[in-house]
Amino acid sequence: MCTPYIPPEVFISADTIAAKVKELGRQITLDYAGKPLTVISISNGAIIFVADLVRVIDLPLQLDSIMLASYNNSTSSSGNVVLRSQLKLDLVGRHLLVIDEILDTGHTLVKINEILSAKNPLSIRYCVLLNKQARRQADIRADYVGFEIPDKFVIGYGLDFNEYYRNLPYIGVMAEDRC
Numbered sequence: 001m002c003t004p005y006i007p008p009e010v011f012i013s014a015d016t017i018a019a020k021v022k023e024l025g026r027q028i029t030l031d032y033a034g035k036p037l038t039v040i041s042i043s044n045g046a047i048i049f050v051a052d053l054v055r056v057i058d059l060p061l062q063l064d065s066i067m068l069a070s071y072n073n074s075t076s077s078s079g080n081v082v083l084r085s086q087l088k089l090d091l092v093g094r095h096l097l098v099i100d101e102i103l104d105t106g107h108t109l110v111k112i113n114e115i116l117s118a119k120n121p122l123s124i125r126y127c128v129l130l131n132k133q134a135r136r137q138a139d140i141r142a143d144y145v146g147f148e149i150p151d152k153f154v155i156g157y158g159l160d161f162n163e164y165y166r167n168l169p170y171i172g173v174m175a176e177d178r179c
C-alpha cells in the first residue's frame with residue numbers, strides 16, 4: 001500500500017531551522033569579512049536554505065547556481081551525478097561557498113568540487129543544512145553543518161521526494177510506505 005500526499009510530522013521545526021540559519025550566517029559573516037565571496041547554490045534542493053541564509057550573511061556577495069541531479073525519483077543516490085546547468089559568473093579570484101541542503105553519499109559535492117577546482121578560485125568551502133554522516137561514500141566533508149541527522153529520508157524546506165514536499169516550511173521524515 002502506498003500513502004497519498006500526507007504532510008509528515010515535524011522532525012526539525014521552522015523555528016529551529018531559522019535559529020540555526022542565523023547562527024550559520026553569523027559565523028560565515030565573521031569568516032568571510034573583507035574577502036570576495038561568491039555563494040554557489042545547488043538547485044533545486046538548496047534554494048530555500050540559500051534564500052534564507054544569504055539574507056543573514058551581512059557581507060557583499062555574488063550569487064550563482066548550478067543544477068545537478070543524481071536521484072532518479074528514488075530515495076537513494078545513483079552515484080551518477082549529472083550536470084543540468086552551467087555556472088554563469090567568473091570565479092577567478094573569488095572565495096567560493098557552495099551551499100547544499102543535505103550531504104548524503106557525498107557524490108554531489110565531489111562532482112561540484114571537480115567543476116569548481118578547474119575554475120581557479122581562491123578557495124572552496126561547503127555549507128550544508130543537514131549532514132547524514134552514516135551514508136557517506138565519498139571522501140568529502142562540509143565546513144559548515146546545520147544539523148547532524150540519522151539515516152532517514154527527510155523532506156521539506158527544499159528537500160523533495162519525487163519533486164513534492166519542497167515547500168513544507170519544516171523538515172519531516174518520509175513515511176516508510178512511500179511510493
Ligand code: IMP
Nearest residue numbers: 045077103104105106107108153154159
Ligand atoms: P549526495 O550526492 O548523496 O550527497 O546527495 C546529495 C543530494 O541528494 C542532495 O542535494 C539532495 O538533493 C539529495 N538527498 C540526499 N538525501 C536526501 C533526503 O533524505 N531527502 C531528500 N533528498 C536527499
Ligand code: MG
Nearest residue numbers: 042043045046
Ligand atoms: Mg540537492
